[in-house]
Amino acid sequence: MFPTPIQKAPVLTRRAYTIALPIALFVWLLPLIAIFLTSIRPAMDINSGNVFGWPSDFLLIQNYTAVFEQSPAGKYILNSLKITIPTVILAVGLSCLTGYALAVYRFRWALPLFFVFVAGNFVPFQILMVPVRDLSVQTGLYDTVTGLVLFHTAFQTGFCTLFMRNFIRALPHELIEAARIEGVGEFKIFWHLVMPLVRPAIAALSVLIFTFIWNDFFWATVLLQGDHALPITAGVRALNGQFVSQWQLVSAASLLAALPPVAMFFLMQKHFIAGLTLGATKG
Amino acid sequence: MALASSGGSAAATQRSWFRKNRLAIAPWLFLAPGLIMFFIYVIAPIFQSLWISFYAWDGLNEKVWVGMQNYQELIDDDRFYTSLKNNVIWLVLYMLAVPLGLAIALFLNQTVTGIRLYKSLFFFPFVISQIVVGLIFTWFYNPDFGIVGVVWEFFGAEPPAILADERYVTYGIIFAGLWPQVAYCMILYLTGLNNVSPDQVEAGRLDGAKGWTMLRHVILPQLKPATFIAVVVTVIGALRSFDLIAIMTQGGPYGSSNVLAYYMFETALSEYGFRYGYGSAIAAVLFFIMLIYISYFLVRMYRDEKGGL
Numbered sequence: 072m073f074p075t076p077i078q079k080a081p082v083l084t085r086r087a088y089t090i091a092l093p094i095a096l097f098v099w100l101l102p103l104i105a106i107f108l109t110s111i112r113p114a115m116d117i118n119s120g121n122v123f124g125w126p127s128d129f130l131l132i133q134n135y136t137a138v139f140e141q142s143p144a145g146k147y148i149l150n151s152l153k154i155t156i157p158t159v160i161l162a163v164g165l166s167c168l169t170g171y172a173l174a175v176y177r178f179r180w181a182l183p184l185f186f187v188f189v190a191g192n193f194v195p196f197q198i199l200m201v202p203v204r205d206l207s208v209q210t211g212l213y214d215t216v217t218g219l220v221l222f223h224t225a226f227q228t229g230f231c232t233l234f235m236r237n238f239i240r241a242l243p244h245e246l247i248e249a250a251r252i253e254g255v256g257e258f259k260i261f262w263h264l265v266m267p268l269v270r271p272a273i274a275a276l277s278v279l280i281f282t283f284i285w286n287d288f289f290w291a292t293v294l295l296q297g298d299h300a301l302p303i304t305a306g307v308r309a310l311n312g313q314f315v316s317q318w319q320l321v322s323a324a325s326l327l328a329a330l331p332p333v334a335m336f337f338l339m340q341k342h343f344i345a346g347l348t349l350g351a352t353k354g
Numbered sequence: 355m356a357l358a359s360s361g362g363s364a365a366a367t368q369r370s371w372f373r374k375n376r377l378a379i380a381p382w383l384f385l386a387p388g389l390i391m392f393f394i395y396v397i398a399p400i401f402q403s404l405w406i407s408f409y410a411w412d413g414l415n416e417k418v419w420v421g422m423q424n425y426q427e428l429i430d431d432d433r434f435y436t437s438l439k440n441n442v443i444w445l446v447l448y449m450l451a452v453p454l455g456l457a458i459a460l461f462l463n464q465t466v467t468g469i470r471l472y473k474s475l476f477f478f479p480f481v482i483s484q485i486v487v488g489l490i491f492t493w494f495y496n497p498d499f500g501i502v503g504v505v506w507e508f509f510g511a512e513p514p515a516i517l518a519d520e521r522y523v524t525y526g527i528i529f530a531g532l533w534p535q536v537a538y539c540m541i542l543y544l545t546g547l548n549n550v551s552p553d554q555v556e557a558g559r560l561d562g563a564k565g566w567t568m569l570r571h572v573i574l575p576q577l578k579p580a581t582f583i584a585v586v587v588t589v590i591g592a593l594r595s596f597d598l599i600a601i602m603t604q605g606g607p608y609g610s611s612n613v614l615a616y617y618m619f620e621t622a623l624s625e626y627g628f629r630y631g632y633g634s635a636i637a638a639v640l641f642f643i644m645l646i647y648i649s650y651f652l653v654r655m656y657r658d659e660k661g662g663l
Binding site: 072095187193206328329 | 376377378380381382384385387388389391392394395396397398399400402403404406413460461463464465466472474475476477478479481482483484485486487489490491493494499500501504533538541542545547550552555564568569572573590593594596597600601614615618619622623630633634636637638640641644647648651652655656659
């Protein structure tokens with residue numbers, strides 16, 4: 072193990088480490104702590120310059136209810152869910168199919184197509200912006216949740232295929248060969264043999280795509296316009312304009328926007344990290 | 355045995371013919387839905403954008419072919435150069451996330467009580483939307499009631515208005531962007547450190563390597579896959595920087611914090627009339643910069659595939 076385990080270090084170093092750890096964490100998370108304290112402050116504190124000190128009163132419930140009462144935050148969160156959940160299901164579903172095709176079958180196009188998915192996944196969004204927006208306008212999907220979901224699904228299929236293909240490729244190929252010799256149909260092999268084995272990959276991708284889509288701001292701005300469809304990220308920006316200098320409310324709204332991915336991360340930590348390493352290290 | 359095989363050979367040939375075809379057709383059936391979607395929304399638009407960059411188009415009326423005119427305009431566009439320069443600054447400074455992430459990973463790679471929770475909490479910033487990160491830092495940088503104001507006043511200095519000052523604004527935004535990016539690199543390195551072979555570390559210790567020498571000659575070579583991914587995602591993150599700029603400055607003051615990604619958006623969907631053609635030309639430049647990294651990534655991947663992994 073590197074660095075040397077702290078247990079083997081002199082007592083003094085050990086003490087120093089135990090003290091340094093919480094301090095480092097405190098400094099690292101200072102932005103979040105500050106914004107949380109602000110979100111429960113009375114407006115008076117901010118106006119009187121007490122921004123980083125101890126709040127003069129704790130208005131957790133009042134401030135957070137105020138966000139919902141004075142703005143369409145509830146609607147935004149609902150929209151975020153309407154965009155995120157179908158995208159996760161569709162993108163992960165599609166990539167199970169593509170990943171399986173590219174991992175299991177030895178055909179001439181397998182590697183080139185795989186590289187197309189990988190490369191497409193890395194392109195800057197701006198090179199897609201004008202045609203995708205135009206396509207959405209032409210097909211009447213502009214400013215609809217469906218339009219955004221379709222785009223997100225297609226784009227995320229690139230990353231998901233990269234991940235799924237590598238995951239399925241690491242499975243023992245003999246299993247599939249054996250099933251084929253038994254005369255099991257291709258789709259049955261996929262559904263009954265491979266699908267149960269890729270559950271960890273599905274979990275990893277689901278949490279990751281959930282976070283990516285929940286946090287998306289660019290495409291929501293490009294493909295949506297009205298409050299009826301805007302997700303919380305775009306909503307927070309609108310609120311920032313609406314609650315001018317009401318920092319306690321902006322902070323509360325921001326934390327609400329951050330909460331679902333954070334909860335997701337905490338619940339599915341192991342899968343999340345496996346997904347982030349692009350499946351490169353099987354840790 | 356010989357009899358049995360001669361009797362069944364006709365059927366076997368037929369069956370193997372089906373099987374061969376089945377194996378040729380099946381992958382395309384599995385691929386079709388994903389591939390079609392990906393083609394419509396990702397592959398085709400890349401070429402369409404390159405094509406549109408030769409037109410003048412406001413998105414409503416007919417496109418007008420202008421040839422290289424959009425690109426000629428780019429050459430004389432100061433705002434384009436500012437954005438390009440800022441993109442380079444982003445690329446260089448964002449790379450700090452890699453060593454910083456490694457440093458934090460080394461700091462946290464211990465087995466003391468509660469370390470798992472520490473690791474998760476250190477990773478927190480990455481999970482949060484960049485919009486929220488941008489808002490937090492906008493507020494921090496506010497000279498009147500942000501933390502920068504408090505710190506500067508503590509030292510008796512006049513606090514700078516970081517986001518309103520052309521000299522500091524890009525650095526201020528990059529600093530905000532580094533926070534989640536360092537967290538990302540940290541988690542990559544923590545996973546990598548987990549997989550470092552204990553035998554080699556022991557062997558290194560026996561050879562008298564410790565500290566820096568150990569890190570350089572024993573640990574870092576083993577962390578290569580993690581470093582590779584950390585560099586790739588950091589480059590992509592730097593070139594994709596959009597959210598932070600949109601929320602913190604919208605490219606201002608006077609376009610001084612613009613980057614290609616935001617400048618393209620701003621031009622194509624400008625409130626003074628859409629300029630799809632010119633925007634696409636900017637996007638094309640960004641795309642070709644990114645293409646360098648994409649090719650590098652693909653070449654590496656190709657070598658790994660051929661190497662059998």
